[in-house]
Amino acid sequence: MRTKKSGEKSSNEILQEFKEFRERAADSGHMETAAAGSVKSEPKVKIIPLGGLEQIGMNITAFECGDSIVVVDCGLAFPTDDMLGIDLVIPDVTYLEKNLDKVKGFVITHGHEDHIGALPYILKKINVPVYGTKLTIGLIENKLKEHDMMKTTRRKVVKHGQSVTLGCFRVEFIKTNHSIADAAALAIFTPAGVIIHTGDFKIDYTPVFGDSADLLRFAELGKKGVLALMSDSTNAIRPGFTPSERTVSKTFDAIFAEHRSNRIIVATFASNVDRVQQIIKTAYKYGRKVVIEGRSMVNVIGTASELGYMDIPEGTLIDIEQLKNYTDDQTVLITTGSQGESMAALSRMASNLHRKVSIKPNDVVILSSNPIPGNEKAVAKVVNELYMNGAEVISQDTHVSGHACQEEIKLMYALTRPKYALPVHGEYRHLVANRDIAVSMGIPKENTLLMASGNVVEICSDHCRVIGHEQTGGILVDGLGVGDVGNIVLRDRQNLAQNGIIIVVLTLEKYTNQLLSGPDIVSRGFVYVRESEDLLEEARSVVNDTVADCMDRHMTDWGKIKNVIRDNLSDFLWKRMKRSPMILPIIMEVE
Numbered sequence: 001m002r003t004k005k006s007g008e009k010s011s012n013e014i015l016q017e018f019k020e021f022r023e024r025a026a027d028s029g030h031m032e033t034a035a036a037g038s039v040k041s042e043p044k045v046k047i048i049p050l051g052g053l054e055q056i057g058m059n060i061t062a063f064e065c066g067d068s069i070v071v072v073d074c075g076l077a078f079p080t081d082d083m084l085g086i087d088l089v090i091p092d093v094t095y096l097e098k099n100l101d102k103v104k105g106f107v108i109t110h111g112h113e114d115h116i117g118a119l120p121y122i123l124k125k126i127n128v129p130v131y132g133t134k135l136t137i138g139l140i141e142n143k144l145k146e147h148d149m150m151k152t153t154r155r156k157v158v159k160h161g162q163s164v165t166l167g168c169f170r171v172e173f174i175k176t177n178h179s180i181a182d183a184a185a186l187a188i189f190t191p192a193g194v195i196i197h198t199g200d201f202k203i204d205y206t207p208v209f210g211d212s213a214d215l216l217r218f219a220e221l222g223k224k225g226v227l228a229l230m231s232d233s234t235n236a237i238r239p240g241f242t243p244s245e246r247t248v249s250k251t252f253d254a255i256f257a258e259h260r261s262n263r264i265i266v267a268t269f270a271s272n273v274d275r276v277q278q279i280i281k282t283a284y285k286y287g288r289k290v291v292i293e294g295r296s297m298v299n300v301i302g303t304a305s306e307l308g309y310m311d312i313p314e315g316t317l318i319d320i321e322q323l324k325n326y327t328d329d330q331t332v333l334i335t336t337g338s339q340g341e342s343m344a345a346l347s348r349m350a351s352n353l354h355r356k357v358s359i360k361p362n363d364v365v366i367l368s369s370n371p372i373p374g375n376e377k378a379v380a381k382v383v384n385e386l387y388m389n390g391a392e393v394i395s396q397d398t399h400v401s402g403h404a405c406q407e408e409i410k411l412m413y414a415l416t417r418p419k420y421a422l423p424v425h426g427e428y429r430h431l432v433a434n435r436d437i438a439v440s441m442g443i444p445k446e447n448t449l450l451m452a453s454g455n456v457v458e459i460c461s462d463h464c465r466v467i468g469h470e471q472t473g474g475i476l477v478d479g480l481g482v483g484d485v486g487n488i489v490l491r492d493r494q495n496l497a498q499n500g501i502i503i504v505v506l507t508l509e510k511y512t513n514q515l516l517s518g519p520d521i522v523s524r525g526f527v528y529v530r531e532s533e534d535l536l537e538e539a540r541s542v543v544n545d546t547v548a549d550c551m552d553r554h555m556t557d558w559g560k561i562k563n564v565i566r567d568n569l570s571d572f573l574w575k576r577m578k579r580s581p582m583i584l585p586i587i588m589e590v591e
Contacts, residue, residue, distance in 0.1 A: 042192070042460050042461065042462065043065065043190070043191035043192045043460065044065070044192055044458050044459065044460045045063060045064065045065045045190045045191070045192045045195070045458070045459050045460070046062075046063070046064040046065070046456055046457065046458055046459075046467075047061065047062075047063055047064075047195075047230075047422070047451070047456075047457040047459060048061065048062040048063075048064065048095060048454075048455070048456050048457070048470055049061045049062075049424065049451050049452075049453050049454070049455060049457075049472075050062060050091050050092070050093060050095065050096075050453065050454070050470070050472050051075070051077075051091040051453055051472065051474075052073070052075070052114075052424060052425055052453070053424065053426075053431070053451055053452055053453045054427060054428055054452065054453060055077060055427060056077075056114070056234065056372065056425075056426065056427065057075060057076065057077035057078065057113075057114040058075050058076060058077035058089060058090070058091050058114060058118070058474065059072075059073045059075040059114055059115050059424075059425060060072070060073050060074050060075060060091045060093070060118070061073065061197070061230075061424070062095065062096065063169065063188060063190070063195070064099075064102065065167075065168050065169065065190055065191055065192070066167070066168050066191075067101075067102055067167065067168075068102060068104055068166065068167025068168045068169055069096070069099055069102040069103045069104060069167075070103075070104055070105060070107055070166045070167070070169045070171060070188070071096065071103065071105070071106045071107065072106075072107050072108075072109065072186060072188075072197055073106075073107075073108055073109055073115040073116070073199075074091070074106050074108070074115070074116065074117075074118045074119045074122050075091075075112070075113065075114035075115040075116060075117050075118055076088045076089060076090050076113055076114065076117030076118045077089040077090075077114065077474065079476075082490070082494060083476065083490060084490065084493040084494060084497055085478055085485075085493060086476045086477065086478050086485065086490075087477050087478055087479065088117065088477045089474040089475065089476055089477065090117075090118035090121050090122065090474070090475045090477060090482070091118060091122075091472065091473075091474065091475070092471060092472050092473045092474065092475055093122055093125065093126065094470075094471045095470040095471065095472075096122075096125075096126050097125055097126065100126060102167075103126055103128050104128065104129075104166035104167045104169070105128045105129040105130065105131055105164075105166050106119065106123075106128065106129070106130045106131065107131045107132070107164070107166075107171050107186060108130065108131065108132035108136050108137075108140065109132075109136075109183060109184055109185070109186060109197070109199030109200065110132075110133075110136055110178055110180055110182065110183035110184065110199055110200060111132075111135055111136040111138075111139035111140070111180055111182070111271060112178075112180055112200065112271055113271070115199075115200070116132075116136070116139060116140050116143065117143075119140060119143060119144075120143045120144060120146070120147040120149060121475075121477070121482055123144075123149060123152075123153055124147075124149075127152060127153070128154075129154040129155070129156055130153065130154070130155050130156070131155075131156045131158050131164050131171070132155075132156075132157070132158065132184075133157065133158060133159070133160065133173065133182035133183075133184055134157050134159075134182055134307055135180070135181050135182035135273075135303070135304060135307055135309050136182055136184075137155050137156075137157050138303045138304075138306070138307050139271075139300065139303055140155065141155065141303075142299050142300075142303055158173050159173070160173050160174065160175040160184060160214065161173065161174075161175070161214075161217075163189075168190070168191055169188055169189065169190055170188075170189040171186055171187070171188050171189070172186065172187040172188075172189070173185075173186065174186070174187055174196075174213075174214050174217050174218065175210075175211060175212075175213055175214040175217075176198065176199065176201040176202075176203075176213045176214075177201065177202050177203060177204035177207050177212060177213050177245075177402075178199070178200050178201055178202060178402045178403075179200075179202075179245070179269070179271070179272050179274065179275070179401070179402025180271050180272065180273055180274075180402070181209045181210060181273050181274060181304070181309045182210075182309070183199060183200065183201065184199060185197060185198045185199050185201060185218075186199065187217075187221055190227075192227060192459060192460045192461065193225065193226070193227030193228075193419075193460075193461060194221055194224070194225065194226050194227055195226075195227055195228045195229075195230065195459070196218070196221065196226055196228070196229050196230065196416055196418070197230045197424070198229070198230065198231045198232050198404075198412060199232065200232050200234065200402060200403060200425060201213065201232050201403070201404055201408075201412075202242045202401065202402055202403055202404045202405075202408060203215070203241075203242075203404060203408045203411060203412075204242075204244050204245055205244065206244045206245075206246045207244070207245060207246075207274070208245050208246060208249075208274035208277055208278060209273070209274055209277065209309055209310075215411075215415060218412065218415040218416050219415045219416075221416060222415050222416040222417040222418075223417075225419075226416045226417060226418040226419070227418065227419055227420065227459065227460075227461065228418050228419065228420040228421070228422050228459055228464065229412065229413065229416050229418035229420075229421055229422070229438075230422045230423070230424045231404075231409055231412055231413070231421070231422075231423055231424065231434060231438075232403055232404055232409075232424065232425045232426075233409075233423045233424060233425050233426035233430040233431050233433065233434035234401075234403040234425055234426050234430060235401055235403040235404055235405045235406075235430075236405075236406065236409060236423070236426065236430045236431075236433035236434040236437060237429065237430060237433045238401075238405040238406060239405065239406050239407070240405050240406065240407055241405055241407045241408055242400060242401050242402075242403065242404060242405045242408060243400045244400070245274050245275070245278075245400055246278075247400060248275065248278060248368070248397075248398060248399065248400055249278045249281070249282065251397045251398055252278060252279060252282045252366075252398070253282055253285075255364070255366060255394060255398075256282050256283070256285075256286045256288075257286075259364045259392075260286070260329060261328070261329045261362075262328060262329065262362055262363065262364045262392075263328035263329070263331055263332075263333075263360075263362070263363050263364070264283075264288070264331075264332045264333070264363075264364050264366065265332075265333040265335060265346070265349070265359075265363060265364070265365045265366070265391075266279050266332065266333070266334050266335070266365075266366045266368055267335050267336065267337050267338035267346045267365065267366070267367050267368065267369070268334070268338050268368035268369055268399075269336075269338060269369055270294060270296035270297040270299075270300045270301075270336050271296075271300050272368075272369075272402075273300065273301070273304045273309055273310060275368055275399075276292075276297075276301055276310070276334055277310050277311070279332065279334055279368075280310075280312055280313075280316060280317075280334075281311075283316065283332040284313045284316050287330070288329075288330055288331055288332045289316060289317075289318045289322075289326055289330055289331050289332070290316050290317050290318070290331075290332050290333075290334060291317075291318055291319070291320050291322075291323055291331065291332070291333045291334070292317065292334050292335075293320055293333055293334070293335040293336070293345045293356075293357070294335050294336030294337065294344060294345040295336075296336055297334065297335065297336045297345075318331075320356050320357070321356075323356065323357070328362065328363075333357065335349070337349075337382065338367050338368060338369040338379075339369065339371060339372055339375045339378065339379060340371070340375055340377075340378025340379040340380075340381060340382045341378070342378070345357075346365075346382060347382050347385075350382050350385035350386050350389065351385055352389075358389075359385075359386055359389040359390075359391050360389065360390065360391075361389070361390030361391070362390070362391075363386075363389075363390070363391040363392070364391065364392045364394065365386050365391050365392070365393050365394070366393075366394045366395070366398050367379070367383070367393065367394070367395040367398065367399075368395075368398045368399050369399050370399055370401070406433075406437055409434060409437050410437055410440070410441055413437065413438055413441040413443070414441060418443070419443075419447060419461070420443075420447050420448070420449065420459065420464040421434075421435065421438035421443050421447065421448040421449075422448075422449050422451060422457070422464070423435055423438070423448075423450065423451075424451070428450070431450050431451075432450065435448045435450060447464065449464055449465070449466070451466075453472045453473075454469050454470050454471065454472035455468075455469060456468035456469060456470055476490070492582065495580075495582050496525065496582055497525075499525070499526065499579055499580050499581045499582065500523065500524055500525025500526030500527075500579075500581045500582070501523075501524050501525060501526065501581055501582040501583075501584060502521060502522070502523050502526055502539075502569070502573075502581050502582070502583050502584070503521070503522040503523075503524075503584045503585075503586060504518075504519050504520075504521055504543055504565060504569065504583065504584070504585045504586065505518055505519065505520045505521075505522070505586045505588070506518035506519040506520070506543070506547065506585075506586075506587055506588070507587075507588045507589070507590055508587055508588070508589055508590070509589075509590055509591075510589050510590065510591045514551070515544075515547050515548075515551075516590055519540055519543040519544065519547070521536050521539055521540055521543070523536065523581075525581075526579065526581040527577075535576065535577070538572070538576075539569060539572065539573070542568055542569055542572045543565055543568075543569060545568075546564055546565050546568045546569070547561070547565070549564075550564060558587050561585075561587065562585040562587065565583075565585045566583045566585055569583055570583055
């Protein structure tokens with residue numbers, strides 16, 4: 001038996017040293033094989049924003065590593081003015097469908113429509129578990145019930161501070177503040193490092209419900225090392241701090257005290273549970289009953305109350321049917337419609353279309369929100385209608401944002417100390433402002449990246465760069481139709497809205513193609529027929545001449561005949577009227 005010499009290591013000691021060497025190598029992002037001297041490439045993670053950039057809304061981002069994909073949020077966007085007849089817009093998730101076997105779940109930061117609204121549509125294609133905090137899952141379940149998907153969708157409630165493991169990712173929920181309770185940031189532990197996604201956030205030291213943001217956890221992660229911070233950019237162009245939600249209650253108190261004899265109507269976002277809580281608290285203080293009006297408002301407040309996120313004194317809430325039993329100075333209406341939506345309760349009240357409530361002189365209407373960019377005209381229209389009905393409208397100091405301003409974003413960078421900055425949630429100007437904040441906090445400009453929807457971003461300790469592009473965009477939802485309205489249909493709708501339509505009907509004899517009747521011309525949205533008989537008679541002559549010319553040339557293809565009619569009539573109308581209506585020739589055949 002061989003005796004161990006002095007200073008010679010045992011086989012166990014050598015094995016232990018080799019294990020420690022392997023662990024150090026793995027921690028530094030690569031593994032060296034002693035036998036061959038080969039180097040395994042360092043772990044890399046792909047970040048693929050499928051929406052939520054260059055716009056406010058439709059937030060959805062995929063994180064991919066190996067055979068695992070985790071999706072953060074799944075929101076919708078509301079249609080722009082040129083999307084005629086469209087109800088809402090959901091993200092194109094073709095990439096997720098192609099990689100369905102990799103998708104481990106949806107992880108949701110909070111319960112706003114631009115973060116959860118598309119889930120019922122997307123889950124029909126990608127049926128994976130959904131993870132979120134208690135109120136967030138409660139609001140998601142409201143949507144699933146509407147779509148009859150409760151039995152087919154797996155949901156998991158996660159508390160702040162807890163983690164879920166999804167494939168090679170571990171996702172930790174961190175308490176933040178926003179304009180809805182139970183908002184969370186996400187610390188995504190990946191093989192390449194920790195990526196923090198703030199979700200929508202602000203830092204509120206005196207929130208209406210629950211605790212303030214868990215700044216200590218952000219600092220702990222920052223001390224250990226954060227690979228990248230993906231920070232909310234919505235208010236990145238605003239200096240200073242976002243005021244606490246509690247500051248609004250002082251304004252409400254002053255308004256209620258000053259207008260003791262008036263009926264008070266407050267319009268706010270349906271999902272702003274904390275704001276509604278403050279209004280109810282103030283109403284109770286002044287001895288008023290509260291009516292909640294607007295379908296989305298009733299749903300959200302009902303869910304928040306059931307789950308314990310609101311404290312409503314017994315007997316304070318009454319049904320709208322009971323409103324007639326109380327005098328004006330005894331009631332408060334909390335309603336939807338602060339953004340001027342045409343079908344929302346406040347808009348219908350202002351235009352006297354609401355079945356139960358009409359605006360009358362002596363009413364005080366409080367608009368407790370700022371217009372979302374693009375909604376200014378709609379809000380102004382409703383305000384004008386309110387004034388025309390004799391109401392007093394108050395909007396000063398009745399709202400605070402739910403998003404972090406520049407100093408709060410700086411604090412987030414200071415706490416987390418990320419190597420890379422990847423601004424999210426906002427239009428391009430907001431992302432640029434967020435990047436500038438990151439640079440001012442000492443992050444090298446080359447370590448910041450302005451992503452675009454569809455970018456495939458590869459990130460590891462060595463680099464963060466765009467390596468490709470995936471299909472993205474908006475899928476239009478119109479009624480029960482999802483994706484059946486595309487660019488061509490939208491273009492036709494816009495053309496019809498702008499120029500109207502002319503339908504040309506004529507009957508041809510089978511085999512001979514002789515004109516038997518017509519052409520009859522029907523106009524809608526182009527000219528008023530009774531006042532334009534001469535113009536339409538000339539148009540008939542143009543069509544007659546065109547058909548005769550086609551017959552002379554022995555043209556038998558009806559498609560070509562229709563095109564010639566369309567072209568000739570279009571030229572005539574443009575020369576006469578400088579208008580280009582949609583022209584729809586219809587040829588009928590008779591034996």
